[in-house]
Amino acid sequence: MAVEEKGIPYELVATKLNYYYTAIKNEWKNVEDIHDEVQKELDLMEENQDVLLYFSLLEFRHQLMLEYKYPKSARGVTEKAEDIEERYRALAEAGRINSLLEYYYNFFTGMFHFKQGELTEALSFYRVAEKYLDQVEGDNIEIEKAEFYFKLSEVYYHMKQTYFSMNYAKRAYRIFCAAPRTPEGKPTYVERKIQCQFVISGNWLDSLRSKEALEHAKNALRDAQELDGTEKNAEHLQRKALFNLGICYNQMEELDVAVQYFLKSLEIPNADEEYMS
Incomplete structure (x- = not known):
C-alpha cells in the first residue's frame, strides 16, 4: 500500500518545507509537529534529491536553534553538519546544486561555525552565502x-x-x-x-x-x-x-x-x- 501511495509531487512538499522554515525562524510552539508532518510527506514523495537536501538543511537549522536554546539537552549537531556536508558534496560533484541550496548550505554552516566559536570559518561561509542572497525567492525575502x-x-x-x-x-x-x-x-x-x-x-x-x-x-x-x-x-x-x-x-x-x-x-x-x- 505504501508503495502505491508513493508519488506526492515534490513541488507540494517543497512548499511545506518553506512553511517549516518559517516555523523554525519564528520558534513556533508547533515546529516539531510541522517537522513530523513534512517527514511523513517526504516518505510518500516522488524521489528528488534537491528536496531531500533542503529538508536536511532545515533539520540542521532546527537543531542549531534547539542547541542555542537548550544547550544541555541538544545533541547531534556536529554529526548533522558532517552529514549535510557529505550530501552537499555529492550533489555539487554531480552539478545539481541550485542557488537556493547554495545559500542555505553556506548560511547554516556559517551559523554552525559561529556557534563553535570559529569566527573566521563562519565569516567565510557567510560571504559565500551572501553571493546567493538576492537569488532567494519567496514572500518573506x-x-x-x-x-x-x-x-x-x-x-x-x-x-x-x-x-x-x-x-x-x-x-x-x-x-x-x-x-x-x-x-x-x-x-x-x-x-x-x-x-x-x-x-x-x-x-x-x-x-x-x-x-x-x-x-x-x-x-x-x-x-x-x-x-x-x-x-x-x-x-x-x-x-x-x-x-x-x-x-x-x-x-x-x-x-x-x-x-x-x-x-x-x-x-x-x-x-x-x-x-x-
Whole structure:
C-alpha cells in the first residue's frame, strides 16, 4: 500500500518545507509537529534529491536553534553538519546544486561555525552565502535578508569589526521595523529588533561612544518590557537590557546609576534555558 501511495509531487512538499522554515525562524510552539508532518510527506514523495537536501538543511537549522536554546539537552549537531556536508558534496560533484541550496548550505554552516566559536570559518561561509542572497525567492525575502544581515552583524561584532557589524545590524533593524503587524495589531519580530539594538549598542561602546550606546540600550529595554509575559525569552531579554544599561553608565563613570541597573538585572531570575540568537 505504501508503495502505491508513493508519488506526492515534490513541488507540494517543497512548499511545506518553506512553511517549516518559517516555523523554525519564528520558534513556533508547533515546529516539531510541522517537522513530523513534512517527514511523513517526504516518505510518500516522488524521489528528488534537491528536496531531500533542503529538508536536511532545515533539520540542521532546527537543531542549531534547539542547541542555542537548550544547550544541555541538544545533541547531534556536529554529526548533522558532517552529514549535510557529505550530501552537499555529492550533489555539487554531480552539478545539481541550485542557488537556493547554495545559500542555505553556506548560511547554516556559517551559523554552525559561529556557534563553535570559529569566527573566521563562519565569516567565510557567510560571504559565500551572501553571493546567493538576492537569488532567494519567496514572500518573506526581506525578512530572510534581515536574518542574514543580523547574523553577519554578530560575527563582525565578535571579531571587533565595528563598522561592518554596525552597518549590517542597522540594515537588519530597519527591515524588522518595517515588517507588517499581526492581524491583531501586534508588532512582529520584536525579539530580533531588541537583539539588533544590543549589537548596535555594543558597537557604540566599543567605539567609546557612550551616549549613543545608551540610547540604543534604552530602546532595547523599552521594547523588552513591552513583550507579552508569555513570549519566549522575555525575561532573558529584559535582564540583558538592564545589564547593558549598567555597562553604558559604567563607561560614562556614573557608577551609582550603573550599580542600580546591575542590581535590577539580578532581580530577574536567570532562565533555566540558556538563550542565544
